[in-house]
Amino acid sequence: MIKRIFKIFGLLIALIMAACTGVSRTKYYQQYAEFPADATIDEKINIASRVVPSPQQLEWQQMELTAFLHFGINTFTGNEWGSGQDDPNLFNPTELDCEQWVRTLKEGGFKMAIITAKHHDGFCLWQTATTDYSVKNITWRNGKGDVVRELRDACEKYGIKFGVYLSPWDRNAECYGDSPAYNKFFIEQLTELLTNYGEVHEVWFDGACAEGPNGRKQEYDWESILRTIHTLQPNAVTAIMGCDVRWVGNEGGLGRETEWSATVLAPGSYTHKQAANKLLGVEEMSKDLGSRDLVAKATEIYWYPSEVDVSIRPGWFYHAEQDGEVRSLANLVNIYYRSVGCNSVLLLNIPPDRRGLIHETDVQRIKELSSYLTNTFSTSAITDETVSWSAKSGESHEFNVDSNRMINTLLIQEDITRGQHVEEFSVEAYINGAWHHIAEGTTIGYKRLLRFTDCKAERIRITIHASRGIANILNTGLYYAEPLDEIYIPRSLSDVNPLLWQSAGCDASQAYDADPTTAWQSDSLTPITIDMGNEMEIRGFSYTPLIGGDLRGTIFKYRFYTSTDGKEWTLCNTSGEFSNIMHNPTPQFVYFNQTYTARYFRLEPISEINNEMSTSVAEIGILLHK
Numbered sequence: 213m214i215k216r217i218f219k220i221f222g223l224l225i226a227l228i229m230a231a232c233t234g235v236s237r238t239k240y241y242q243q244y245a246e247f248p249a250d251a252t253i254d255e256k257i258n259i260a261s262r263v264v265p266s267p268q269q270l271e272w273q274q275m276e277l278t279a280f281l282h283f284g285i286n287t288f289t290g291n292e293w294g295s296g297q298d299d300p301n302l303f304n305p306t307e308l309d310c311e312q313w314v315r316t317l318k319e320g321g322f323k324m325a326i327i328t329a330k331h332h333d334g335f336c337l338w339q340t341a342t343t344d345y346s347v348k349n350i351t352w353r354n355g356k357g358d359v360v361r362e363l364r365d366a367c368e369k370y371g372i373k374f375g376v377y378l379s380p381w382d383r384n385a386e387c388y389g390d391s392p393a394y395n396k397f398f399i400e401q402l403t404e405l406l407t408n409y410g411e412v413h414e415v416w417f418d419g420a421c422a423e424g425p426n427g428r429k430q431e432y433d434w435e436s437i438l439r440t441i442h443t444l445q446p447n448a449v450t451a452i453m454g455c456d457v458r459w460v461g462n463e464g465g466l467g468r469e470t471e472w473s474a475t476v477l478a479p480g481s482y483t484h485k486q487a488a489n490k491l492l493g494v495e496e497m498s499k500d501l502g503s504r505d506l507v508a509k510a511t512e513i514y515w516y517p518s519e520v521d522v523s524i525r526p527g528w529f530y531h532a533e534q535d536g537e538v539r540s541l542a543n544l545v546n547i548y549y550r551s552v553g554c555n556s557v558l559l560l561n562i563p564p565d566r567r568g569l570i571h572e573t574d575v576q577r578i579k580e581l582s583s584y585l586t587n588t589f590s591t592s593a594i595t596d597e598t599v600s601w602s603a604k605s606g607e608s609h610e611f612n613v614d615s616n617r618m619i620n621t622l623l624i625q626e627d628i629t630r631g632q633h634v635e636e637f638s639v640e641a642y643i644n645g646a647w648h649h650i651a652e653g654t655t656i657g658y659k660r661l662l663r664f665t666d667c668k669a670e671r672i673r674i675t676i677h678a679s680r681g682i683a684n685i686l687n688t689g690l691y692y693a694e695p696l697d698e699i700y701i702p703r704s705l706s707d708v709n710p711l712l713w714q715s716a717g718c719d720a721s722q723a724y725d726a727d728p729t730t731a732w733q734s735d736s737l738t739p740i741t742i743d744m745g746n747e748m749e750i751r752g753f754s755y756t757p758l759i760g761g762d763l764r765g766t767i768f769k770y771r772f773y774t775s776t777d778g779k780e781w782t783l784c785n786t787s788g789e790f791s792n793i794m795h796n797p798t799p800q801f802v803y804f805n806q807t808y809t810a811r812y813f814r815l816e817p818i819s820e821i822n823n824e825m826s827t828s829v830a831e832i833g834i835l836l837h838k
């Protein structure tokens with residue numbers, strides 16, 4: 213009883229003190245909260261709305277635009293994933309100029325550059341003591357070159373932040389798969405990068421990973437790996453197989469319309485939490501990571517914001533034959549709306565070419581993007597001085613608008629230092645004496661951009677229909693984004709018209725009907741054999757997975773054969789894998805390093821992306837010239 217009286221008395225004092233000092237009593241949880249075992253749904257939602265970013269996550273989110281630079285041995289072989297066996301002397305950029313990269317990025321509004329210091333092939337772009345497979349043992353610059361150093365210096369000079377991508381998967385290291393030995397090796401590489409190159413703001417660990425030699429599976433010691441980063445670079449965020457930044461779940465530049473930064477998904481490197489993710493049925497690619505229903509089922513919640521990584525070209529590495537396929541301005545602007553405008557950071561890849569320069573076309577596109585964004589978002593049409601406000605569910609806020617200006621975009625931001633709250637909102641415009649509904653959205657988070665039909669309005673009204681407690685809006689703006697025409701000429705999938713083609717053994721015509729939304733499918737790993745009707749000299753082939761559909765049956769490893777009589781077959785020299793097809797399911801163009809005389813060809817699947825016994829070919833084509 214006495215205890216209870218003390219408790220009530222203590223509470224009263226605390227309330228009186230809070231009222232007198234005006235100090236807010238809201239308790240926030242930095243990056244993580246565990247729900248009490250007996251918490252109700254409402255209590256859980258309340259806690260979820262008070263999870264906030266760490267200072268590093270906040271700084272990262274505020275960058276908005278960051279750049280990836282995929283550069284390495286693949287730039288010189290034409291591959292997307294190197295085998296780890298390519299001659300390191302192939303790495304030979306003739307005019308390497310990291311300052312040109314950084315100038316391009318800086319002028320483009322990018323706040324950080326992340327370099328592939330080591331991709332899956334294991335080739336290191338810096339002077340490392342850990343392996344011979346690096347810039348140290350090649351003729352380029354007499355083995356004294358260091359791309360990481362040059363980029364670091366350029367970032368320093370132009371004042372942008374610097375990050376490193378270090379692939380956990382290593383196809384060159386002999387110790388890969390011998391878990392303790394490789395963990396030691398990997399931590400040594402990380403230590404070099406994090407001690408010799410000044411401040412690092414993001415460490416990117418790719419989730420793509422396969423078995424090592426002889427089927428050995430690497431068990432990563434994520435705890436030690438993350439500890440190394442936290443000790444050596446306390447201001448860095450760790451991405452993907454880290455704990456601060458979440459992969460959005462695709463490589464196509466598409467953030468979710470409903471994007472919670474407070475998610476029930478435990479970060480990928482928390483291996484002991486994987487069972488909890490499974491139980492909830494969530495992974496990076498899940499559509500829903502933070503709805504009320506999911507929060508109700510969860511026991512914990514993380515501030516784990518989304519990063520949209522996408523390449524300006526079809527591949528992550530530079531390939532000259534993709535010079536005509538650099539994304540259009542309209543496409544990049546859409547990506548901006550679907551990433552930065554959907555509560556995510558955009559990580560746009562701009563791969564340097566074989567000269568060691570960002571290609572002219574890419575430079576031009578980055579300039580166009582930057583001036584488009586600057587022109588669009590320079591001055592808001594809202595005439596009120598105060599653009600921050602707060603509201604409970606059901607409340608609205610009105611703004612005066614310069615009615616001479618055309619508008620078609622709403623920009624709205626929550627103050628995420630006080631959590632993410634808004635679940636549903638709508639926008640109305642007061643035009644000619646009446647209110648008209650013009651747009652609606654779900655989550656806001658750090659930033660939300662909503663497009664609506666062009667109009668001129670006297671006032672604008674934003675209603676918060678559902679919010680997890682009080683919504684704290686930090687910024688509101690209205691803008692006009694010029695319409696852009698999408699000029700997209702898809703690359704032809706075949707140089708040979710399949711009119712005369714016949715498939716052997718079954719009707720596989722859906723694989724060459726020029727419609728990549730339909731596929732020839734089989735319930736086993738079945739080769740597809742085609743008679744082209746005429747003999748010709750072929751330089752390569754294309755394989756397209758089902759676009760926008762079920763990826764089951766998509767081929768990962770393959771063999772490709774040609775024949776002149778349909779009896780004797782020649783195995784063509786290829787890498788034998790559609791390297792990154794699982795995460796980037798786009799048309800694959802394979803070129804041989806010689807021509808083959810063929811009337812017949814055969815694509816034989818060796819493995820499917822998820823090791824299933826099935827095959828799917830949306831399109832197959834023959835290439836006659838590079």
Ligand code: FUL
Binds near residue numbers: 418419521792
């Ligand atoms: C993927 C990798 O396999 C690609 O090559 C690329 O580096 C991309 C950013 O991540 O998972």
